[in-house]
Amino acid sequence: MSKHPKLIAPRDSFINPRINPPISPPLNAPSTKPSDRVSQIIRQLHLRKASCEASSQPWIVFPLQPGEFELLIPLLKADESLWSFFKDSRFAKRCDYFSRSRRFVLRMPTTAHEFFRSSVVLDIQEQFGKLAAGTDDAAEFARNVRYRGSPRLYFPADEVAGGSGDNEDIAPSHYDIHEPDAVFKHIDAQWPCIVIEVSSSEKEKELNDLAEDYILGSDGNIPWVIGLNIEYKQSKKATFSVWQPQYIEHDDGQESLVSAQTVFRDELGNLSGDKGLEIQLKVMANKDLINNNPSTITQRIFISPSTLYDFVTRAEADDEKVKEKRGKMSPLKPGAKKLRRQRTQQEEPKLDDERRF
DSSP states (O other): OOOOEEEEOBGGGGTSOOOOOOOOOOTTSOOSHHHHHHHHHHHHHHHHHTTOOSOOOSEEEEEOOTTHHHHHHHHHHHSHHHHHHHHOTTSSOEEEEETTTTEEEEEOOOHHHHHHHHHHHHHHHHHHHHHHTSSSHHHHHHHTEEEOOSOOEEEEOTTSOOOOSSOTTSOGGGEEEEOOSEEEEETTOSSOSEEEEEEOHHHHTTHHHHHHHHHHHTTTOOOEEEEEEEOOSSOOOEEEEEEEOEEEEOSSOOOOBEEEEEEEEOTTSOBOOSOOEEEEHHHHSOTTTSSSOGGGOOOEEEEOHHHHHHHHHHHHHHHHHHHTTOSOOOOOOTTOOOOOOOOOTTTSOOHHHHHHO
């Protein structure tokens, strides 16, 4: 019998293999605990919508019981204002749902993480711009790659074939939801070509699962997942990890994903190592996106370890300056008052809204 290639994902995710969750009970099944967990999520969203931080944690995990995520979505949709907030990634909240382990996660990126992320994104954008100025296949590809912010991505569960990536009407029990910190996408591609996640100690533990969902959930069409980790509490260590899809000849159907972690700042906060972040264009430019053979493209996106080190150091310094209110600013004119506009009748909360809150 001939062997068939299998898309592989991280080996370490199979050290403790995850078992498919049991079939969820009907939504009308009697239960008391699920409502408590769902209520906690809704309360967190209400507080974030009102710009009130219920928690300073950048990564809050809500373990759910079977059927609870299916209950959460209709409850959110029943509150039009909250549902609009939940769907809109422009707000400073992001979320994830891991269907296999039934974990719902609310993100709140720290200021230092956002500063670091923006520096990396701007550097990659600038390099794509320089490549786009050429006349070869790499230039053609680079001209069509765009930074797309932090979109919500929907990944069909393993038993569901295909998937569009942005369809919120898929049955909740059959997809994973993720809102990466940053993505780059070719205008003709279904999925991003680069996904970036910036993490601290809480989120770093989840990066393997995130990378697995991005790569396997897109059937290998997301070719680069980059994890940037900054430690704060006990260490100044900073690293980056890269995940890519890889096909191997395998008979038993096991799937793993290769990854490599590179240290560019040690525990004491010193520059470490000489390996930078390298992204090969030929891996992203598949035959469906360019006319010629992608293997002929030799150009790359590269950020040196010293540049990454500078990005992190400046991000932390900027964060401290803001926290300590040392940034320059113009004072309010003497005697001037702040005049806020009057809320319209349509903007005033209704009794039902107050009860839900």
